[in-house]
Amino acid sequence: PGLWVIGNHGVETWDPDGTRRVDPAVADVRPAVAQAAAALAAPVAAVPGALLEDKHWSLSVHTRLAHDHAVPALEAEVRAVAARAGLRVHH
Secondary structure, eight states: OOOOEEEGGGTEEEOTTSOEEEOGGGTTTHHHHHHHHHHHHHHHHTSTTOEEEEOSSOEEEEOTTSOGGGHHHHHHHHHHHHHHHTOOOOO
């Protein structure tokens, strides 16, 4: 009680009274994020130790537990999918 919660790189906030707010600037991005999540599900699953996290307004592809040799190809796939969906990649 009485605290602000800010998540998803500032896109989502919960006011101290519990009201959830989403930045209106991202309202149209959900379909692109969902499309990217669907396109990345199989490539990420094919890399042992990699994990796809769908945060609704953004995606995270975790590679910390993946073999180093597999990461560059997966990162290239993430960039290609993001470009097709009109999304940006942050490392």
